Amino acid sequence: MKKYNIALIKGDGIGPEIIDEAVKVLDAVAADEDFDFSYEELLMGGCAYDMTGDPLPKETIEGAFDSDAVLFGAIGGEKWDNLPREKRPESGLLRFRKELGVFANLRPAVVYDELINASSLKPEIVKGVDLMVVRELIGGIYFGEPKGREGDKAYNTMVYSKMEIERIAHVAFDIASKRGKRVLSVDKANVLDVSQLWREVVEEVAKEYPDVSLSHMYVDNAAMQLIRDPKQFDVILTGNIFGDILSDEASMLSGSIGLLPSASVGSKIGVYEPIHGSAPDIAGQGIANPIATIASASMMLRFALDENRAANRIDSAIKQALSEGYRTKDLADFDAKEICSTSEMGSIIANYAAKCKL
Ligand code: IPM
Ligand code: MG
Numbered sequence: 001m002k003k004y005n006i007a008l009i010k011g012d013g014i015g016p017e018i019i020d021e022a023v024k025v026l027d028a029v030a031a032d033e034d035f036d037f038s039y040e041e042l043l044m045g046g047c048a049y050d051m052t053g054d055p056l057p058k059e060t061i062e063g064a065f066d067s068d069a070v071l072f073g074a075i076g077g078e079k080w081d082n083l084p085r086e087k088r089p090e091s092g093l094l095r096f097r098k099e100l101g102v103f104a105n106l107r108p109a110v111v112y113d114e115l116i117n118a119s120s121l122k123p124e125i126v127k128g129v130d131l132m133v134v135r136e137l138i139g140g141i142y143f144g145e146p147k148g149r150e151g152d153k154a155y156n157t158m159v160y161s162k163m164e165i166e167r168i169a170h171v172a173f174d175i176a177s178k179r180g181k182r183v184l185s186v187d188k189a190n191v192l193d194v195s196q197l198w199r200e201v202v203e204e205v206a207k208e209y210p211d212v213s214l215s216h217m218y219v220d221n222a223a224m225q226l227i228r229d230p231k232q233f234d235v236i237l238t239g240n241i242f243g244d245i246l247s248d249e250a251s252m253l254s255g256s257i258g259l260l261p262s263a264s265v266g267s268k269i270g271v272y273e274p275i276h277g278s279a280p281d282i283a284g285q286g287i288a289n290p291i292a293t294i295a296s297a298s299m300m301l302r303f304a305l306d307e308n309r310a311a312n313r314i315d316s317a318i319k320q321a322l323s324e325g326y327r328t329k330d331l332a333d334f335d336a337k338e339i340c341s342t343s344e345m346g347s348i349i350a351n352y353a354a355k356c357k358l
Contacts (some may be wrong), residue, residue: 002035004305006251007067009060011045012089014288014342015073021290022071022297022345025317028188028350029301029310038069040270044096045075045089045278055080055092061099069304070100070271071297074278089278098138101267103164104171105135106299107275109230109250109260114322118255118334121227126253131233132179133250134172137264139164140194142240160239165198169205172237172268173286176212180234183214184221186242187254196285198239219246226250247275256330258289261296271301286341289328294349309358317352321345 023039030036036255042060049055055075066072075089077225085091111119111129119126144157169185176183185202187195199216206214217225219242223234226246230253238246251257257276264271274292282288298314301307325337326348332339340348 004035004037004068005066006037006039006300007064007070008039008041009044009072010041010053011069011073011075012047012077013074013280013283015045015075015278017283017286017288017342018074018274018290019071021342021349022293024302024343024346025294025314025350025353026297028354029313031354033307033310035305035307035310042070044072044092046077046080047205048092049087049089054086055087055089056095056099056239061096061315064096064100064269064271067269069300070269071293071300072271072273072297073275073293074276076278076282077280079118079280094142097264097271098143100264100269100271101138101245101270102264102269103136103138104168104264104266105133105137105247106171106175106263106265107133107135107247107250107260108262109133109247109253111254112259112319112322114319115255115259115331118251118331120255121230121253126230128311129230129233129253131230131236131250132175133238133243134168134175134245135238135247136160136164136168136239137243137266138240140240158192158239158241160194160198162197162201165201166205167266169202169237170329171236173205173209173212176235177209177258181212182234183212184233184236185214185216186219186236186238186246187216188218188219188242190218194239202237205298222246223249226253245335251275255334256289257292258328258330259291259295261292263296263299265303270300272304272306286343287329288342289330290342290346291328291349294346312358313353313356314349316356316358317349320356321348324348
């Protein structure tokens, strides 16, 4: 029997609750597949700072490298907001991504037919939306030097090298060639030098993919087009900060940020995590939506472990739970037949996934 070693980083806020539900679903699926999981919990974020004085202890990096994949909840909270930047939970996450080398963040935004009324946009605008944001994750203005503060000024630098743009562009074109065969690269080339280079390099990479079309859009227009006509998009390729913003925007097409998973890949070990944050205001109340994390576990099965059938079983269990009308509180107003807690939702999906034979 194959045994996969999964590193669990529960983190802060609702992180522990949602990871527990994803584990429940993974175990339910593994019960009748030819593999099994062992889990190792690692510390990151505010809880790690509280226990060790460091939001990213070195054991966490080592543990991640010893695993087959990392399943991550969320980090951060007001409690740590006044710490110096390098002690803050977010710094732990950014360093973690950088240390692991996961330069490609894949953020699919899919609108479930069952939740068509949950979107803040009209049903006819969002029905059938199925797009993928490919966000560069370990470069750009998040990491560029120089950065800092001097007197009454503060500055950050948006910098990309040709190599960094090439490798993320390849990821986007590879994905597009297995989907709708369209890449839209988002930049601000009318203003930024770094975006001009981005455009040139993406054009070069595109030549290697003759069956994938490439177009470009400025980020301000892309933000507008995403809510005007989101169905026009297939794969959106963009840099770190634009991708951060556009992927939050794209998440609202689906009705709740509690639905969207992500995968951070590009190196030996991938990190699978919901795109939402730690929501400290609702932590511990059992009302968080675990679906984004459960869907992230499914992406982990697919991308990291190549267990496609198991991933399909989870995806169809999520759909089934939604079409039967089960809703967590965030979606309570949208065609709900029964409102359930975080752990009830996890159990319902685990049950459906266990029964689902594909
Ligand atoms: C995300 C988050 C992070 C980011 C924060 C928590 C540092 O917003 O994963 O999108 O900006 O990358
Ligand atoms: Mg974000």
